[in-house]
Amino acid sequence: MKKIFAILTMLVTLLVASVSWAAAPSLQDNARVMTPQERQAVTALLKKVEADNGIRCVVVTEKAIQGTPADFANSLVNNVYTDGKNGTILFLQVTGNRKWHVSTDLKMKEAVVGQDGLEYMSKEFLPLLKKGDNVGAYKAFATKAGELAAYYKANGKGWEPDYTVPGAIIALILSAGIGLIYMAYLRGTMSNVADQVAADAYINKESFNLTYQNDMYMGSRTTVVEKASKSDDDNGSSGSGSSSNGGGGGGY
Numbered sequence: 001m002k003k004i005f006a007i008l009t010m011l012v013t014l015l016v017a018s019v020s021w022a023a024a025p026s027l028q029d030n031a032r033v034m035t036p037q038e039r040q041a042v043t044a045l046l047k048k049v050e051a052d053n054g055i056r057c058v059v060v061t062e063k064a065i066q067g068t069p070a071d072f073a074n075s076l077v078n079n080v081y082t083d084g085k086n087g088t089i090l091f092l093q094v095t096g097n098r099k100w101h102v103s104t105d106l107k108m109k110e111a112v113v114g115q116d117g118l119e120y121m122s123k124e125f126l127p128l129l130k131k132g133d134n135v136g137a138y139k140a141f142a143t144k145a146g147e148l149a150a151y152y153k154a155n156g157k158g159w160e161p162d163y164t165v166p167g168a169i170i171a172l173i174l175s176a177g178i179g180l181i182y183m184a185y186l187r188g189t190m191s192n193v194a195d196q197v198a199a200d201a202y203i204n205k206e207s208f209n210l211t212y213q214n215d216m217y218m219g220s221r222t223t224v225v226e227k228a229s230k231s232d233d234d235n236g237s238s239g240s241g242s243s244s245n246g247g248g249g250g251g252y
Contacts, residue, residue, distance in 0.1 A: 024080050026050065027138075031061035031095045038135045045142050053149035055108060056084035059138045064096040073103035074245040086149065087111065091141045092249075093129070100129060101249030102141070109246030111152035112145075113160050118248045120144060120159065129252045 026046040029039055042059060049057040058081055065072045073092040081088045087107030093100050102121065104112050112118065125140035151159045 024083075026056065026058050028058075028060045031063045031093070033061055033093075033095060033134045042135060042138045042142070045139055049142050049146035049149070050084075053146055053153060054084070054086040055145075055149050056081045056088040056090075057142055057145050058088065058090040059093075059141065060090060061093045061095065061134075063094070065094055069094055069099045069101035069249050070103070073101045073247070073249075077103045077105050077245060084108070086153070089145045089149075089247075091125075091138065093134070093137075098252050099249065100126075100252055102247040104246040106244055106246075108149070111148045111158045112246055113158035114246075115248070116160055117148060117158060117246075120148065120161075126252060 025043070027039060027043045034042065046057050046059065049055070058076070060073075060076065062072075069092055073090055076092070077088050077090050081090060082105075084105070084107070087109075088105045089108045089112065090103045091100070092103070102112075102118060112121070121141055121144040124144050125137040128134075128137040128140055148159055
């Protein structure tokens with residue numbers, strides 16, 4: 001009896017999981033910006049990225065939403081797309097106000113490292129989005145998300161840009177500096193008038209005699225102006241403020 005109950009429990013669990021998966025497809029084109037053929041192509045790529053990396057890679061389009069794109073996208077990641085073994089990443093496009101947002105859960109937040117990870121993806125899909133190439137933008141997002149997930153899987157850490165300066169650039173800077181110093185030296189030897197620290201050093205003291213000196217100060221006034229604090233509401237591409245979600249977004 002216990003064995004039968006365990007089998008029934010397992011079947012119910014699998015059934016619920018399958019229903020949950022069917023209720024949350026990787027592509028939800030609620031704004032209807034794609035043709036059926038385009039939806040099929042984007043869905044195929046999303047599923048390939050998911051299968052290759054064990055993640056949920058999702059694209060959602062909406063004409064209008066309640067609240068901010070960040071809150072809406074984070075809610076989908078935290079409450080709907082929770083079955084990604086290695087994490088979830090979601091791209092939201094709101095066509096009514098031309099906004100976009102990328103949201104990740106905690107696992108994919110490790111793969112998409114801060115603003116660098118966001119820009120790694122957005123520099124590919126954002127120009128396409130601005131041109132109206134929605135399908136190209138979705139495919140670029142999926143491809144870059146897959147690359148970041150694969151990098152994390154292979155290296156155990158998220159991708160970050162290499163800010164080290166190449167040797168050739170260092171050599172060029174040094175050469176330019178040496179050249180400027182030598183040019184300054186040549187200019188200095190071309191004139192018979194040497195640079196002085198103070199202006200009165202150029203005066204022949206025997207030809208000028210100062211008989212009276214008086215400095216008059218009419219008064220002074222100090223004005224203190226409070227420096228405005230920097231606002232956190234940045235309308236460009238910015239990071240998400242949620243502690244459990246990564247990503248960011250902006251306008252197009």
